[in-house]
Amino acid sequence: MAKLIVEGGRKLKGELDVQGAKNSALPVLSATLLCRGESVLHSCPAISDINASIRILRYLGCNASMKGHTIVVDSSNMNRSDIPENLMAEMRSSIVFLGSIISCTGQAKMYFPGGCELGPRPIDLHLSALRKMGVSIDERYGCISCKVKDKLKGAKIVLPFPSVGATENIILAAVLAKGTTVISNAAREPEITDLCEYLTKCGAEIYGAGEGTIIIYGVESLKPAEHTIIPDRIVASTLMACASVTGGDVTLNGIIGSHIDAIVPLFEEAGCVVKIKDGRLKITCPERLKAFKSVRTMPYPGFPTDAQAVMMSVASVAMGTTVFVENIFESRYRHIEDLTRLGANIKVAGKVAVVEGVRKLFGAKVSAKELRGGASLVVAGLSAEGTTEIEGINFLERGYEELEVTLSNLGADIRKV
Numbered sequence: 001m002a003k004l005i006v007e008g009g010r011k012l013k014g015e016l017d018v019q020g021a022k023n024s025a026l027p028v029l030s031a032t033l034l035c036r037g038e039s040v041l042h043s044c045p046a047i048s049d050i051n052a053s054i055r056i057l058r059y060l061g062c063n064a065s066m067k068g069h070t071i072v073v074d075s076s077n078m079n080r081s082d083i084p085e086n087l088m089a090e091m092r093s094s095i096v097f098l099g100s101i102i103s104c105t106g107q108a109k110m111y112f113p114g115g116c117e118l119g120p121r122p123i124d125l126h127l128s129a130l131r132k133m134g135v136s137i138d139e140r141y142g143c144i145s146c147k148v149k150d151k152l153k154g155a156k157i158v159l160p161f162p163s164v165g166a167t168e169n170i171i172l173a174a175v176l177a178k179g180t181t182v183i184s185n186a187a188r189e190p191e192i193t194d195l196c197e198y199l200t201k202c203g204a205e206i207y208g209a210g211e212g213t214i215i216i217y218g219v220e221s222l223k224p225a226e227h228t229i230i231p232d233r234i235v236a237s238t239l240m241a242c243a244s245v246t247g248g249d250v251t252l253n254g255i256i257g258s259h260i261d262a263i264v265p266l267f268e269e270a271g272c273v274v275k276i277k278d279g280r281l282k283i284t285c286p287e288r289l290k291a292f293k294s295v296r297t298m299p300y301p302g303f304p305t306d307a308q309a310v311m312m313s314v315a316s317v318a319m320g321t322t323v324f325v326e327n328i329f330e331s332r333y334r335h336i337e338d339l340t341r342l343g344a345n346i347k348v349a350g351k352v353a354v355v356e357g358v359r360k361l362f363g364a365k366v367s368a369k370e371l372r373g374g375a376s377l378v379v380a381g382l383s384a385e386g387t388t389e390i391e392g393i394n395f396l397e398r399g400y401e402e403l404e405v406t407l408s409n410l411g412a413d414i415r416k417v
Contacts, residue, residue, distance in 0.1 A: 034199075191230070369395070
């Protein structure tokens with residue numbers, strides 16, 4: 001298995017473009033099934049989750065190819081409604097194909113998704129919403145079998161929690177359904193808005209994307225379209241974290257400032273100077289960071305759970321104490337064991353983690369347990385004295401495109417072996 005070797009203590013300096021958003025590209029790839037014909041998607045990141053989605057599209061009968069960061073999907077010959085267990089096991093986001101497949105074929109058969117282990121992440125919200133739209137669902141032996149008697153029907157759906165995945169699946173099922181669908185307490189993430197923008201280009205009638213209530217008027221058919229995926233706000237946050245712990249000076253191109261409004265203030269509180277103008281973000285960082293008082297993960301527009309781990313690495317080397325409260329996933333602190341192995345001072349009680357910043361971290365052998373936790377180990381390794389070996393980088397490659405190359409271009413001493 002491959003691993004990353006990080007020699008800490010190098011200041012990051014330079015300029016780069018931020019990759020397209022994984023969490024936007026995946027639902028948009030699912031949406032291409034609804035538009036019989038050839039769709040063209042630009043700014044797709046070259047990561048393993050995208051490759052897994054392409055394999056799923058091909059299994060379903062589509063022609064799908066990627067050249068550079070552009071993916072072309074022709075769904076004209078889609079001829080299957082099932083996804084085998086081995087493909088579902090590759091990523092947790094594979095469940096986002098459920099709404100599209102049911103909408104296209106009136107049935108679907110798939111297994112519970114795999115990917116990062118973040119504790120219970122039930123898809124009950126997805127299934128209960130689809131049932132309200134006329135889908136009969138049979139769950140047994142880890143398999144989900146769905147059928148629609150006639151045609152999907154619009155419904156009023158109130159989500160008990162603003163789940164991103166459930167909101168996406170409802171939208172994908174509703175755009176070709178008969179009648180009107182209203183989603184209350186919908187997820188408001190930028191990736192939801194990006195999905196709706198693509199579908200609107202294809203002829204869907206969707207109103208309220210990015211707000212708490214989304215209204216979808218079902219249409220008879222959709223046409224394929226060309227679309228550019230938004231930049232990845234979590235990757236941007238990770239690169240800012242890498243710059244901050246090394247006292248760096250980095251410029252990121254392709255930023256949408258409003259997408260990181262909940263993140264920038266923490267870096268400013270830590271003593272960094274952040275300037276955003278015309279899609280460019282410049283972060284200039286001090287030799288020693290100050291602690292930011294607290295981080296509470298919340299649904300968008302609150303602080304994103306996906307950025308919690310990398311910010312914990314930042315807090316680990318900042319002067320003072322930071323309190324983290326994880327409100328989204330139960331098992332999102334799995335990186336703490338490895339951070340403490342590097343010398344971080346972190347105490348955990350339930351969903352609360354208290355980080356007492358230390359002067360210096362020290363290199364050691366660590367292992368990523370999931371995607372964002374793996375990124376936190378890279379951030380920590382860049383600031384640590386000596387050599388850090390990071391195993392389990394297959395998790396990292398699910399969401400970061402050649403992170404070691406990106407960081408090397410900014411002056412880091414990091415290599416994949």
